[in-house]
Amino acid sequence: MADSVVPTFGRPWSALQPALSPAMLDAVSSLGFENMTPVQEATIPASLQNRDVVVEAATGSGKTLSFLIPLLELLHRKRTRLSHTEIGAIVISPTRELSRQIFTVLQELLKLTALPYTAHLVVGGSSSATNTADEMSVLKELGPDILVGTPGRLEDVLCGRLRNGKRLKSGMITASGGVRGRPRVSAAKLEVLVMDEADRLLDMGFEASLTAIFSVLPKQRRTGLFSATMSEALGQLVRTGLRNPVRVQVQVHDRSTAGSERRVPASLAIRYLVSPPDRKLAQILRLIQMGGPLKYIVYFSTCAAVDYFYRLLRRMLCPLPAIVPGGKRAMREERDRLREHFQGGSASVHSLHGQMVQSKRQATYESFSAIPPGELAILLCTDVASRGLDIPDVDYVIQWDPPTDPKSFAHRCGRTARAGRSGQALVFLSPGAEETYIDFLALRKIPMVPADYLWQDSEGAVTMEPPADAISLVEEESDLEESEDEADDAEEADDGGEKKRRRKRRARNQDQLSKYPADTRSDALLELIRGLAATDRDIYERGKLAFVSFVQSYSKHEASFIFRLKELPIIEVAKGFALLHLPSMPELCGRPVSRFIPYAIDTDTIPLLDSKRETHRLEKLEKAKLAPPVKVEKREKNNTDSWTDAKEAKDRARERKLKRIRRRDAVASVEEARLMQEIEDPKIREAMAKDPLLAKRMISRRDKSLRDMAEISASKNQSSRQTATRTLDDIIADAQSTKRKSESSSSEDEDSWEALARKEAIRKKLAAKAKGKGKKFTFNPGFSDEENSS
Template sequence: MAEAVPTFGKPWGSLQPSLSQAVLDAVASLGFEHMTPVQEATIPAFVQNSDVVVEAATGSGKTLAFIIPVLELLQRRKVKLAHSDVGAVIISPTRELAKQIFDVLDEVIRLTGFEYKPHLVVGGSSSATNTADEISQMKELGPDILVGTPGRLEDVLCGRLKHGKKTKSGTITASGGVRGRPSASASKLEVCVLDEADRLLDMGFEASLTAIFSALPKQRRTGLFSATMSEALSQLVRAGLRNPVRVQVQVRDKNGAGDERRVPSTLSIRYLVWPPDRKLAQILRFIQNNEPQKYIVYFSTCAAVDYFFKLLQRVISPRLTNFAGSKKALKEERERLKKYFDLDFPVSVHELHGQMVQKKRQATFSAFTAIPPGEAGILLCTDVASRGLDIPDVDCVIQWDPPTDPKSFAHRCGRTARAGRSGQALVFLNPGSEETYVDFLELRKIPMSPADYLWQNEDGGITTETPEGAQVSGRFSDDGDESNAVLSDASNSKDDGEDGEDKGESEQKKKKKRFSSLHIKYPDDERSDRLLDLMRDIIATDRSIYERGKLAFVSFVQAYSKHEATYIFRQKELPIIEVAKGFALLHLPSMPELRGRPTGRFVRYEIDTDTIPYVDNKRETQRLAKLEAAQKEKKEARQHKAAEQQSEEKKKKKKKPNNTNAWSEAKEAKERARERKLKRIKKRDAHATLEETRLLEKIDDPQLREVLAKDPLLAKRMMSKRDKSLQDIKLMAARQQAKASSKQSTQSTQSTQSLEEVIENAKKLRRSKRASSDGSSDSDSSNEDGWEAEARKEKIRAIMAKKTKRKRFSFNPGFSDEEAENEE
């Protein structure tokens, strides 16, 4: 058990200026004979109308260091406060801390006999009616001292904000809307105290604090109290305090070494570096290995607190209320659990986090605080219970994982070893890069020492000695496969000279670079693995625990990536598969952080998760109804989709030909189609031949018929009325003969050419031109084009020379009488 150690402060009566006798009597009634260093340095400066900034280790007595000056300053007022006036305001970051300060203040006021009326103002009301009732009660009481959280104090002192706007951080600004009337007046306020001031700023209360300060008079005393100092707090000091007195109380090692510490010297902090799937077994063995005492176990997320609270309830105190089965099945489960966790005394399990209803939060805090010394209890909580709370008789603080904000580490550990008592704290660290956290805290003047790993024998006994025959295996980060990551001595040894050694070293460096956690060997703990298997069996019988486990694991991984010390807590080096094992998950959830990770080391629990029931029959009935409706909807969707596919296939079958015939039948069909095509071609050719013969018979001119018989292509073009060149050539020859006779030229130079000669000359001329241009041989069609072009040119020249308009020529199968006469 933790024992108190003497404090070496001065007596309360030695303070200058001296305190009132009523305050001295009250302090003596509380059992405090001597002051702590922070009280001795703070109270005189605060009472003498000076602003103070106090930085002292947690558990050093800061609460009395500002409660006593508040009462002294109010007692020295010459004018009594009116019913609606407030003389002092004490601001706290959390409801639990505000309630604790209010209880201490109310007790001191009762012991002094002062007629001051304190009032607790905290949020958490679930309805506007409750809030209105609280405000009406406060107005009726007319309090002199208000203790509360920033948001509700802002509503009381500045008026409730209506239709307000929000800043980027989500806090409501005072200038964003219309405010109602204040419920109390702060115009005659004497003193304002901010407890855990750095936490007030970290939680995003800047806007509310600014609004509260704007409603307070400038001629007031202000005190900032905290165990740690931040840059934001320094800015607040420069902005809102006038020439403050800074009080910084340092803790020295009691062995006389003189080393400065940020935690009490009676606090022993130890760390344990082992794979994360051993944490649950270590906590249970730690509880089993000690006498009945009070523990606080810190987690980083609310979901993790909720999950392990449900799980430890089944492990530590299984009851029919949280068990789905008969008394016989419950008895069998207890017998199985006794193999791994057997106690001779009862242990109560409690949970506390920020997402709980205020009524339940207060009930949980009160129940855990009320546990008397000598009895065992466990409080699972987040950092909501890490600041300023004075929970009596807490002997040990266990941190499942280090806090996201490094400043919260000392506050967590400070829930034990308070007011001179001794205490111990334990923090779990993952192998790899997290060992650096020890050096990081040492620089912050928080010394730590390694802890012993606790083993469990087959008979259930706890020991620190490694069992004989324990196998050693390698543990790695999930950046690669375990089989590829083992660096055996044989693979690294080279006997071929210096070149071989250099090559082996380079390969080893590459592997070390790839696997950031390197090759870490730990003895296997079979009983820890069997305990996790038992946990999975329990989870498979309770859907409430199963669903909470998935949320807890996902929230933990997300919170891990938000650590402020990112160079220590690197998500890529987090052994996420071992973390999942430590959470006793039935299967790995679908999340982006698992992409690319080798999940082969995780063994999925063989169960259909849809069959996991709720312990609560009402919830199970609702779940089954929803599941049945969802399955029915899926079935209908599948049927509808299948019907659509069938209709589409039918449409495609109609469009496509039937290809189910045999190969021989298809070949015969092709042959028949080819024969039909040849018949059509022959029939068309025969018809064309008959048509040509018929047209040739209609030509009266024997000379033209003879020419066309020699040139079938020209005959075809003329008979299809696509060529008029022959008639043009004939007409041109007749004109040349007429011109020659009129001029009476010699027969040798202007001899009359027959039709065949004119055509032949035109063809020769065109052939010579084409041969000179491209050297290609002339086909019938190219010859035809050549003499046609020459004939047209000659025709155009004749027309331009004569400049006489002639009758347009149109082709007929025969020639008219007039044309025949001209030809003769």
């Protein structure tokens, strides 16, 4: 038997009731799992008793075996006969990498147990219609019993490929000629449905695909939902798509803090580092140098940032003649300059994000997973690699910035410290409002401890003590701030105080940054990187794109009450991306751009290292210079407001509109009250008192007839007053006769205006109550509780 690959958590597998088959017991033993984890011990017995399960457990706790083992056991015990085109089980996951990982584990179990079932992986990503047709042909020829895949491609297989139409969120097809092809398999005899990372399936917008899949599945099936976090939409899915499910929630308690609950494994140490944004890269390199040859995963919020830092770190940590201009001599000189800032040796750098083609994504995932322990390897990725992936031997997870979705924080950190192993994680926070994120995560049961700021001495060695020549940033920036304040004071009177507010905000941000001594080694590293960007146009252009995409992502953060764009020290962020100059973007308006020193170079002269691309670029540039200037029409309005400023402007306009409406209503109320006082005839007052609905209608119209009544009522001419009275009686009589004609079939109680008013109020109340009961998430699982009860 193989050595146990995980520590002993719970009871042995042989203690399960109902018991597993001998073949399955031998298989898990061959895989090195002697004992169950808590989530396996709680979930597998409930699944084997034909119960639906909803499992919420920390990442890395063994959820994959928790649904694959009962899936195979249920198929084996049911002994359901499946034809060549019928399937018995489906496993749905949100990403292709996770689907492939689940499929690999399932294939291993099928091989070890020798069960007479076949599985097939169904994932999207193919941009070629020929490749897609070939995949469908393989599926038809194989006739699998179990499907593992992503929602979009599973929908094509189970429901038929959609042509000439669009899907709605309800799963239905629009009436504009949309038709489906023939389904490749039949799910009429499906026994088990598993949704892994179920909350992510809903967050990523797969509602339409899931609804379409559920519509073809049988009602009598076993369903399992597995996730490390529970969202509101997932709770709605539990209430509508499962029958009397068993809820399994495995909590982690920290013994060092009197048993406090955690949402992450106890063997995972999460640290945070509050530092100026322009020092993140230096801190990462120093951390890698001090940590030694380990496997690191660095998370970014955008694909553009991954591409930029991948090309940058690849040139810094593993320079090759093909990516360094000037030949081998220039490469040796560049290596010598880099050794002053990083002495960790050569490293293999990989990148992974959602905009990569599927073949490259798979090759990156496999190559990084295959790197053995003891080698320095770095994977730069987005949240596409944050859910469920079991990458072997990951030692450290670094988050360049917190995720836009706070639920992804625990999933990111969970790529290390899996199955009882130890691991470390680090997240960077900017000084100021972002420090509130620490308490925010503590409320979500994710504890963090502060990390030490790392320094570098003149010889390149990493230390935790600042050098003796470190000075405060306050002294460097004081003169500059005074000049900016004087300029703001001159414009403050014309700006309605907006300059003053910006100055206070900038002073507050700068005061937070001034707490940190200057790091001259970090500044020198950024200047070195700017020099590299000045020789490689690919790095230069991708750096600008990465910065802009970061600002856009930051402005759309779900925790916007913490990550406020106006509080972001955006100039320091631009320095951290080692930009040669600031791009033209509205978010820089009102910011102290004078603190950013542009790089002295004509950006048109920065070459591309690819000779063909460079030749094409120069030709295009030359044609642009020779072409006559294009006359640009002058815009009526120069919009330089940022996204957040534009939103605030809309809010202010909406508030002004509401004020105008309130002012108009107040004037109208005063006018109505005055008109009522001018009506002196007691008969008119008595008629309006008896008929409040009619009176309200007449007054709310505020038309000429009411003014005429008031003027006629106040007239001293008796004959005119009698005429006015007769006119009012005629009006009241006509209104009441119209009412009786329209409601001649009603009962006597409904003939009174008071009864009608009460009925109208009750109707509005019921309509408002029904409107409040509207569901925020609509999901059609293919059956309902009413159908089940019948």
